[in-house]
Amino acid sequence: MPKKYHLETTPTPARHLAPGPSSILDWEEGCRKCHRCVRWECPYGVYLHRDVDPFSLADTADSLCKHCFQCVQSCPMRLVNQAVNPEFTRLGDDYWTPDILSRIYYQSETGLIPVSGAGYGGPFTGPGFDAMWTDMSEIVRPTRDGIHGREYISTTVDLGRKPEFVRIEPGGGWSENGACFVESPLPFILGLPEGRRLSLPLISALAAAAEEMRAFCLIPLEYLKDLPDLAPEFTVLHLNPEQLNLDPAGFRGFPMVQTDDAPGVESWVKKVKNSNPGQIVIVRLPFGPACQERLVSLMGAGADILHLWADAHGLQPGLDGPDEKKPFLKDLIREVHLKLVDWSLRDRVTLLAGGGLALAEHTAKAIVCGADAVVLDLALWAAMECRLCPDCLERRACPVEIETVPLDWAVRRLKNLIGAWRNQLLEVLGAMGLREIRRLRGEVGRAMFFEQLEQESFAPIFGRRKGQSLK
Amino acid sequence: MSENSLKIVVRGCHNLAAYRRLFDRGDPGLPPEIEAGLVPCSSKVDAPHIIKFFEHGADALLVLACPPGVCHLVDGNDRAERRVAWAARRLAEIGIEPERVRFLKVEADQEEKIDEIIKEFSQTILELGPIPRNSRH
């Protein structure tokens, strides 16, 4: 029985108080000083634990309150009220909403899957991944027992080029034709977000977390000298264009190396493959029209993994115009995946997708659309309390002091988030009746798309859809 | 938060459009000693909380409220005004100058210049300097 993969989570409180969605307005004027004040009857003891946070000077009640309105509805003088908290609505943006950021903070603190009562309260559908649902199977299960069967579901993925066939050598023996791949117990690779503060403590935390989880982390070459304890076996070394003329023999110890696509990068790919047999080469390129042409050339040169990225909102990079018109990650991944399937090349290469992955469900859906694994970046920063301020690099100070994260704290927060996301993947796979995430790749039959459901159920009733995009 | 740097706390009602707009691009871009925040109504600011602000290192407080008659909660701004005055009196008892605590109902014609109002306040406080504290703070 192989040892089951286990990701340990530890409750890790935030270093900085995050605002809650509502703000308590608790007026004193006219107070009758009732013997049993309604505030002390709060079922969650919010007023008993209420204080002014020393760092942000915010009212802690605004973060503790669970909006049951008990106090509002019971005060005989009607002195207690609630209003929308403007500090909460400031968090994040239209894609990384305050609600999504709060969920990430919760998971990073507790390591738990967000569970709540009452039914779903969000929009029916929406742009991006919200226009997809995952399916479930009424009867088929991965194992006999639904709940305990979850431990047997595998989230391992293969990164690199898998053997397409086996060549029997003359005189016995066999070889796998040019195959080189590694297994990752998680379908997540830890990466660095664009346009956000970067520092050695942050990168150290990512590297340490990756090592503890036995997963992979992208580290730029220039940081190597500052990371003497770095475990090379869990590192993907990233080279910028100026570093491509370095002798590849120097980084043989790393299982994977990556660089960005550029004209002529194929020669570098070949150079590395010749110099370092068995080393996996990743080329990173943005989704876009040029993408498909480049794929064949890069694969021909020997690239094992293609790391395709969208912007922080999951949209195709480099386009002008309104966001609603830009292609989104799920469709971008599908397009590339299907193209490679058409060309009978899909299994020769691993596809990594990144950009706009803000919820656990996004990773499952990205894999359904055709990615082998995903690269997480901004979500990791959010795990370390990042609020996605629009002026991150220009403003004078980070409100959560992210550049100086303590190592232990940051590693636990990252593991909590990833542990919670992994557990959610298990829920989704368990509901589908799938034993392993590898089988989810490209399995659009396990998903339901908005357009498809509308077509099947509503088109026969209501006719043609008005020519408009989703809000 | 170094020991020698000044900390001026500003709390403004988010219904003051010009004040709210300062936060559209993230940091309001005010001088470094200003720590500005949004409240749903100036009456969010509680008298005991004001004392705590000073306890936690504030050297001054500016509360910006809506003009008379416009408060979304009818008299939130009046309540805030009384509380700030009360807090100023309590702080004066322990030697903190009343000029360090200011309350302002921002009239419509003043809204445009809200960042100037804040900077002017900051100037006055810079001249007063930080509140002398024992080394624990």
Added chain:
Amino acid sequence: MIYPEVRPVPSRYRNPLSKFKVRRSKACESCLTCVEVCPHGVHWAASGKPQFPREHLCHGFACQGQDYYCVDRCPNGALTVILNPVYEVLGDRRWTADLLLSTWHMAETGRPPTDGLEYKIGDSGGGFDRIEFAFPQDGGPTVDPARVSTAIPLNRRRDGRPELEIPIPVYGGGMSYGSVSLSTMLSRIQAFAAWGSYCSTGEGGFPDELITYSDHIITQVATGLFGVREETIQRVPIVEFKYAQGAKPGLGGHLLGDKVTPSVARMREAVAGSALFSPFPFHSVYSVEDHKKHIDWIKQINPRALVSVKVSTPTDVDMVAVGSYYAGAHIIHLDGSYGGTGAAPDIAKKNIAMPIEYAIPKVHRFLVEEGVRDEMTLIVSGGLRTAYDAAKAIALGADGVVTGTADMVALECVRCHNCESGRGCPRGIATTDPQLSTMIDRNWGTQRIINLFSSWREQLADILARLGLSSVTELVGRTDCLRHLDYENDLHG
């Protein structure tokens, strides 16, 4: 047809939540003009002095410009009307502040609100919220609403079992003892019994206090088989197999440790304080033949019971439905993905399985094509919030609906989503905590739910009358009566 009586039942809280706040300043000199002029009963006096205004009755800014606008009529200008800041904190996209407030209004008065509060649709941007009825242009009812029938039969199989009928096309969905309090259960059951309808026990067993109502109870046989014994199957007219639940399809029921109080543990024959997970699926069912065995088993134990099969909405929901028909079920109950729950992972609530609006026409069409639609009762649930949602569901192809959350909102649920934390619902609805569960008086609760469905029935009758239909059974599958705001709607002339 005699329906249960509507009786006014105010909020059990001192300060009902309201859209507007009415403030009276010290300038008031008790002239009581406001008390005289307000047509909505907001202002009232005791001992010659005006008391705290009944804000939840206030129509707010709609009164501006009217001669009864209290703010203008007060000689001292002592009154101000403002939007209540809590209004903007209340609710979510599906249960908006307006839907919560209007449901509370209906639970209190038995009538929909008349102050402009939206009581028909939410703000989810899709599904029922983008579908409306295509009433004939000239508007008025062509049938007398008082003569419209809102009754539906539950047994259409003509198999000799009782031909049960319910006077409104609604019955109560399962919310188990343990996830909700006994007061909540009794309020629902008493209300549905008063309506001549039924209510499910949920999967937590059959508390003794429910035995008097056995004739109106649906015993739920769920995957954990909690409290399922021969007696509980024999004493009821309908038995419901719960294969899955819309909010967390593919996952079993989930009662967190803190909610497994000693009485819950006794009921479920489990250990207090230990979390209870129901498995998924039934360990005895791995094929449609097993499913038929299950149904035969129940039919054998209780020769007069109707059998309902409750499933969620995967892609092949139509196959599942037809499979249930051939297995001998009377009712197929589809629970859509946006339905309620006491506790579920958020990822499941949002993502797994399809919203009920898609499943209804799919299953209806499939059963029609199979030629068996007339022998099955198709009941649907999963986030149905209003009489309009119910009517739309029927027009899409259902025979009737099941409610859960709507009943709880009638009991003043605010959708804070904290049902599962620790002691459970802070408002005393979804909890068995000994202290919290005393917050609801069951007679109060019963009348609130009766009132709510009285309003629903009236609205349904109105919809049918305006469409020229004299019975709700005529509305089934009448998609031609519907329009979708994002479509051309050009299929039916």
